[in-house]
Amino acid sequence: xxxxxxxxxxxxxxxxxxxxxxxxxxxxxxxxxxxxxxxxxxxxxxxxxxxxxxxxxxxxxxxxxxxxxxxxxxxxxxxxxxxxxxxxxxxxxxxxxxxxxxxxxxxxxxxxxxxxxxxxxxxxxxxxxxxxxxxxxxxxxxxxx
Amino acid sequence: xxxxxxxxxxxxxxxxxxxxxxxxxxxxxxxxxxxxxxxxxxxxxxxxxxxxxxxxxxxxxxxxxxxxxxxxxxxxxxxxxxxxxxxxxxxxxxxxxxxxxxxxxxxxxxxxxxxxxxxxxxxxxxxxxxxxxxxxxx
Numbered sequence: 001x002x003x004x005x006x007x008x009x010x011x012x013x014x015x016x017x018x019x020x021x022x023x024x025x026x027x028x029x030x031x032x033x034x035x036x037x038x039x040x041x042x043x044x045x046x047x048x049x050x051x052x053x054x055x056x057x058x059x060x061x062x063x064x065x066x067x068x069x070x071x072x073x074x075x076x077x078x079x080x081x082x083x084x085x086x087x088x089x090x091x092x093x094x095x096x097x098x099x100x101x102x103x104x105x106x107x108x109x110x111x112x113x114x115x116x117x118x119x120x121x122x123x124x125x126x127x128x129x130x131x132x133x134x135x136x137x138x139x140x141x142x143x144x145x
Numbered sequence: 146x147x148x149x150x151x152x153x154x155x156x157x158x159x160x161x162x163x164x165x166x167x168x169x170x171x172x173x174x175x176x177x178x179x180x181x182x183x184x185x186x187x188x189x190x191x192x193x194x195x196x197x198x199x200x201x202x203x204x205x206x207x208x209x210x211x212x213x214x215x216x217x218x219x220x221x222x223x224x225x226x227x228x229x230x231x232x233x234x235x236x237x238x239x240x241x242x243x244x245x246x247x248x249x250x251x252x253x254x255x256x257x258x259x260x261x262x263x264x265x266x267x268x269x270x271x272x273x274x275x276x277x278x279x280x281x282x283x
Contacts, residue, residue, distance in 0.1 A: 015223050016176040020239060026231040042158040044236040048229040055229060059236060061199040061263035083158060087186055091193075095185040098197055101158040125199035125263015 031110065042103040043079065043127070052138055054111055054131040061125030062098075068122065070129070072115040077129065080104040112137040160235075166242050181219070181241045181265075189277065192249060194267040198241045203260035208267065210253050216244040217265065250274060 023046065031047070048055045058079065060068070068081040085100040087093060112134040119130040164180040181196040194215065198206070201219035209216050219241040226238075250272040257268040 016221075016239060019223060019226055020177055020237050022231050023234045023237045026234045027237075028235065029233045031233040041235070042160050044160050046231065046235060047233040048231050050229055054232075059199040059263075061197040063262060085184070087184075088188060091186040091188045093184070093186045095183055097161075097182040098184050098195065099158055099161055099182070103158040122262070124202055125197070 032107070042105065045105075045107065047107075047109070050130075052133045054109060054113065054133065056107070056129040056131065058127040058129070059125065060122070060127050063122070063125075065122055068127070070118075070120050072113070072118050072131075074115070075110070075112050076106055076108045077118075077131070078104070078106045079127070163236060177237065177239045178242050179239050180243050181217070183243065185245070187249075190271060192247070192251065192269040192271065194245070194269065196241075196243065196265045196267075197263060198265060199263035200238065201241065201260075201263060201265075206258070206260060206265060208256070208258055208265075210247070210251060210256065210269075213247050214244050215247055215251075215267075215269070216242075217267075218242045219265070 043058045043060045046057045048057065056077070060081075060083075062085075063081060063083055067083070069079070071078045071080075080103065082102045083100045085098055109131070111131070113131040114134045117132040121128045121130075161182060166178040166180055181198045183197075184193075184195040186193050194217075196217055196219075198219040200221050202222060205220040205222065207216075207218040207220075221238060221240055247269070251269045252272050255270045259266045
């Protein structure tokens with residue numbers, strides 16, 4: 001798996017530092033190879049390999065689950081939705097940094113996955129998409145006769 | 146929370162670049178810490194502070210008010226990344242920290258905090274003496 005594998009270190013500070021370095025090492029890597037289509041780069045997405053399968057971790061704080069749509073087909077996955085922010089009547093706003101609005105993003109991965117086996121989990125403002133690799137896309141061991 | 150001024154709109158969402166904490170002192174550990182995107186608004190009775198800290202569980206949030214400074218820290222659970230091999234990344238991760246000097250007097254015993262979907266909402270009630278008063282002209 002190479003030097004990028006995130007290993008378990010005894011020191012939690014080393015864990016984070018090494019994790020940050022590993023993530024930087026793959027920043028905008030050519031793995032997706034310009035296959036990211038759809039409108040806009042929101043939400044920010046990280047893609048990992050977990051054994052045979054793919055795991056996409058997407059930062060989406062403060063979204064209502066029913067404002068989030070996920071669709072999958074062969075090797076593409078579409079994430080669309082709306083983020084709203086409300087302020088009470090008569091509030092005077094001191095600082096406004098959080099973003100809101102609509103998003104629609106399609107990721108095409110260089111991997112075939114099984115659309116029926118995809119699992120989506122939204123917790124603590126993070127959307128995790130488990131994309132199991134399709135049987136026909138898995139590596140096979142070839143016996144030498 | 147009353148929701149009259151809804152900020153829905155049809156504008157397209159843009160990615161916000163994560164800002165790193167810049168402190169005067171250098172930290173002894175090399176890992177980066179990020180600044181949560183924050184909204185602050187004031188109503189007659191309270192000051193509300195809303196911070197986005199995706200990936201932080203509610204038990205890993207530390208909130209304190211000392212000498213008129215509100216400090217919030219959120220720790221990320223790194224064990225979730227164990228055994229993952231990054232292929233393509235667009236953002237980095239790390240713990241969160243931010244502090245604010247409070248302009249109004251706050252009743253520290255009545256601060257309420259709620260964490261939902263990676264968003265921390267803090268309601269800081271103003272002290273009686275800090276509330277606006279209507280002055281009648283005689």
